[in-house]
Amino acid sequence: MKRDAAQQSRQLLSDFRAIMQSADPPEVRLSQVVGLVARNMDAEVCSIYVRRADGSFELFETEGLRREAVHLTRLEPGVGLVGHVAETSLPVRLRDARSSPAFEPRPETGEEAYMSFLGVPILHGDRVVGVLVVQNVSARDYQDEEQEALEMLALVFGQMIASGALVPPETAAESVRSNGLPTRLAGRSLSDGFAKGKAVLHAPRISVRQTMADDPEAERIRLDDAIQDIHAQIDEMLAQPAVAAGESRAVMEAFRLFAHDPGWQRRMREAVDTGFTSEAAVKRVHDQTRARFRKIPDPYIRARLADMDDLANRLFNRLNTGITALDRDLPDDVVLIARDMGPAELLDFDETKLRGVILEQGSVGSHMSIVARALNIPVIGGCKGATDRVDPGDLVIIDGDHGQVFVRPDSDVIKAFGETEAMQQEVEARRRALRDVRAVTLDGVDVELHCNAGLLLDLRHLDETGAAGIGLYRTELHYMVRSRLPRMQEQSEYYKHVLDAAGDRPVIFRTLDVGSDKLLPYMKRDPEANPAMGWRAVRISLDQEALFRMQLRALLAASSGRELRVMFPMIADVAEYEAARALLLREVLWAHDRGREGPASLKVGVMLEVPALVWRLPALLPRVDFVSIGSNDLMQFMYAADRGNARVASRYDTLSPGFLSSLRRISDLCQASDVEFSICGEMASRPLEAMVLVALGFRKLSMRPNAIGAVKEMILSLNAGALREEMAQLDQRHESSLRPLFEAYARDNGVKV
Numbered sequence: 001m002k003r004d005a006a007q008q009s010r011q012l013l014s015d016f017r018a019i020m021q022s023a024d025p026p027e028v029r030l031s032q033v034v035g036l037v038a039r040n041m042d043a044e045v046c047s048i049y050v051r052r053a054d055g056s057f058e059l060f061e062t063e064g065l066r067r068e069a070v071h072l073t074r075l076e077p078g079v080g081l082v083g084h085v086a087e088t089s090l091p092v093r094l095r096d097a098r099s100s101p102a103f104e105p106r107p108e109t110g111e112e113a114y115m116s117f118l119g120v121p122i123l124h125g126d127r128v129v130g131v132l133v134v135q136n137v138s139a140r141d142y143q144d145e146e147q148e149a150l151e152m153l154a155l156v157f158g159q160m161i162a163s164g165a166l167v168p169p170e171t172a173a174e175s176v177r178s179n180g181l182p183t184r185l186a187g188r189s190l191s192d193g194f195a196k197g198k199a200v201l202h203a204p205r206i207s208v209r210q211t212m213a214d215d216p217e218a219e220r221i222r223l224d225d226a227i228q229d230i231h232a233q234i235d236e237m238l239a240q241p242a243v244a245a246g247e248s249r250a251v252m253e254a255f256r257l258f259a260h261d262p263g264w265q266r267r268m269r270e271a272v273d274t275g276f277t278s279e280a281a282v283k284r285v286h287d288q289t290r291a292r293f294r295k296i297p298d299p300y301i302r303a304r305l306a307d308m309d310d311l312a313n314r315l316f317n318r319l320n321t322g323i324t325a326l327d328r329d330l331p332d333d334v335v336l337i338a339r340d341m342g343p344a345e346l347l348d349f350d351e352t353k354l355r356g357v358i359l360e361q362g363s364v365g366s367h368m369s370i371v372a373r374a375l376n377i378p379v380i381g382g383c384k385g386a387t388d389r390v391d392p393g394d395l396v397i398i399d400g401d402h403g404q405v406f407v408r409p410d411s412d413v414i415k416a417f418g419e420t421e422a423m424q425q426e427v428e429a430r431r432r433a434l435r436d437v438r439a440v441t442l443d444g445v446d447v448e449l450h451c452n453a454g455l456l457l458d459l460r461h462l463d464e465t466g467a468a469g470i471g472l473y474r475t476e477l478h479y480m481v482r483s484r485l486p487r488m489q490e491q492s493e494y495y496k497h498v499l500d501a502a503g504d505r506p507v508i509f510r511t512l513d514v515g516s517d518k519l520l521p522y523m524k525r526d527p528e529a530n531p532a533m534g535w536r537a538v539r540i541s542l543d544q545e546a547l548f549r550m551q552l553r554a555l556l557a558a559s560s561g562r563e564l565r566v567m568f569p570m571i572a573d574v575a576e577y578e579a580a581r582a583l584l585l586r587e588v589l590w591a592h593d594r595g596r597e598g599p600a601s602l603k604v605g606v607m608l609e610v611p612a613l614v615w616r617l618p619a620l621l622p623r624v625d626f627v628s629i630g631s632n633d634l635m636q637f638m639y640a641a642d643r644g645n646a647r648v649a650s651r652y653d654t655l656s657p658g659f660l661s662s663l664r665r666i667s668d669l670c671q672a673s674d675v676e677f678s679i680c681g682e683m684a685s686r687p688l689e690a691m692v693l694v695a696l697g698f699r700k701l702s703m704r705p706n707a708i709g710a711v712k713e714m715i716l717s718l719n720a721g722a723l724r725e726e727m728a729q730l731d732q733r734h735e736s737s738l739r740p741l742f743e744a745y746a747r748d749n750g751v752k753v
């Protein structure tokens with residue numbers, strides 16, 4: 001049966017090719033093609049709709065519908081069954097279309113007469129450029145093979161529409177190319193910073209030159225060879241010393257898993273058996289995967305789409321050019337433009353040349369964004385149309401702080417950027433010069449500046465910034481970039497690596513803080529209405545004891561003979577802390593009983609980020625060695641304002657009297673109990689906020705590494721005692737934010753914020 005279907009498809013493709021190779025004008029060939037499809041599929045109607053520049057879908061040719069509707073009927077995405085296919089990029093197969101709520105027949109087409117409907121998207125890249133439809137008068141159950149055959153033809157149509165071979169080029173959706181004029185694109189900042197460079201289009205859309213293979217047997221061998229090469233290439237990358245340790249390894253392992261996915265390989269082989277070239281098979285399977293993935297609401301899965309793109313591109317490049325590694329000549333200042341990108345692709349590039357990245361998609365939590373932030377490469381995501389509107393070699397300026405991209409900027413923008421850049425370089429040089437200067441205020445208050453980290457890539461910042469240590473090591477990132485739970489041994493080697501890099505400087509390891517927006521691919525979880533307030537962080541650790549104990553055991557093993565600091569996230573009450581600590585102590589005993597050398601000293605603390613715990617400090621403080629405030633979460637829970645929701649997150653200010661009063665209470669209570677305390681949320685990274693924190697009694701701040709210079713500069717120009725006095729009446733203030741007041745204070749008193 002399968003073989004018959006394959007033979008039939010081959011015949012259809014071959015007839016199709018014969019029509020396309022004829023000398024007739026495109027419109028004649030198109031009309032012959034729809035006739036051929038209708039006959040072949042035993043359908044009364046075959047129509048092709050093509051996307052126009054305004055986004056609507058125009059009936060371009062039909063066999064069976066009324067001719068006068070051709071070029072007249074236009075459907076908006078989402079309207080009618082065709083619009084539904086266009087919008088969802090998924091096929092629609094209906095025995096009785098007329099009973100579907102989406103059925104909205106256009107009277108001029110005469111389609112009310114047809115009962116069954118099968119429509120498939122015509123894709124180019126992941127964009128729907130048309131819809132191919134067959135219809136029948138009677139109720140008919142279209143079979144899987146029939147849908148497959150129609151999808152196969154849709155692939156060929158996609159090609160032809162994109163190349164202008166079937167439809168005059170000006171009507172093709174691709175005609176929204178750049179116009180060569182200066183343009184500004186808006187997006188979301190996924191990694192902050194400014195950058196200027198030449199546009200390099202990364203992995204341009206896979207564009208298949210030949211769709212049908214001359215010799216399917218030989219083609220099958222060609223595909224298998226290419227797949228094997230890709231497998232070997234990934235293994236080779238894994239064997240490189242630079243990849244062998246650290247995140248790149250985890251990333252590549254996840255990637256290897258995708259590459260070995262039997263389903264992915266099988267679907268491509270089936271496509272080749274049907275008569276496609278290997279390139280067309282890669283594209284077809286990839287387009288289908290993309291269309292499927294895009295509909296999945298789970299942000300974690302969607303973020304993995306970039307890994308699939310990466311894989312398809314590698315395979316495609318291998319087939320097309322025989323090249324397995326990325327070795328093209330690049331300018332010295334590259335701004336990469338891509339639909340989306342996997343972290344492996346980013347790591348492929350010469351880091352010294354890469355200035356910034358612009359993505360049409362991308363999310364803050366994607367692996368690529370995590371790695372880019374660690375590498376300090378500005379990234380703008382959600383930049384719609386970037387791959388169309390930027391041409392290779394264009395000058396591009398990225399303003400990562402405001403989520404803006406200037407394409408082919410005019411001289412004024414270039415000049416303004418040049419000035420900003422020069423100023424920034426000057427400021428950076430000045431701050432770098434402070435690397436070894438003690439952070440002490442004008443009135444002699446010493447402040448320890450630590451950095452936050454979560455990837456091995458971050459560790460170099462310790463030396464670069466002169467940080468006193470790592471005030472927050474987000475251990476979950478190590479788990480997040482892997483495709484499976486890291487084994488105990490791997491974890492302990494990883495932590496050891498961190499401790500080695502830190503040397504004498506203290507490191508606070510925060511135990512696994514997954515859940516909410518940080519998901520592990522290998523950990524099943526039920527959907528939650530409020531994940532930020534759901535099963536996350538220490539709640540998971542306490543419920544999944546084995547997972548937690550494995551991490552604790554690894555931390556203990558890594559720190560034998562050294563100091564170990566462990567911090568539990570999202571602790572909401574004293575009992576939770578006690579339970580977590582008891583498990584840690586059990587692991588200490590376990591190791592001790594086996595004669596293993598434990599840490600030279602062990603300090604255990606909590607992350608203060610749930611408001612309820614602020615009211616339990618009198619009971620908690622005698623039991624902990626330290627406390628670190630996670631102001632990101634504390635603020636979101638204190639004000640009931642989702643930190644990831646731009647609409648509400650900026651509504652309330654960390655410099656509000658309410659939040660500052662809580663911070664002062666924490667500071668006073670910790671000092672009275674002589675318990676070490678610090679703050680490691682984003683707040684500490686901002687000089688103005690840091691100024692206020694120092695005045696409130698904070699002597700230890702942990703922040704983004706690239707903020708250390710600015711915060712140190714602020715501290716060197718601050719009189720902490722004087723500001724503290726000004727703040728005595730905090731509780732009496734009525735304003736919702738004291739920011740303007742503090743700004744004025746800094747200005748009037750020469751505090752560099």
Ligand code: PEP
Nearest residue numbers: 609630631632633680681
């Ligand atoms: C915080 O909540 O302030 C914090 C530092 O933790 P994370 O941002 O990782 O939730």
Ligand code: MG
Nearest residue numbers: 609630632633
């Ligand atoms: Mg937090």
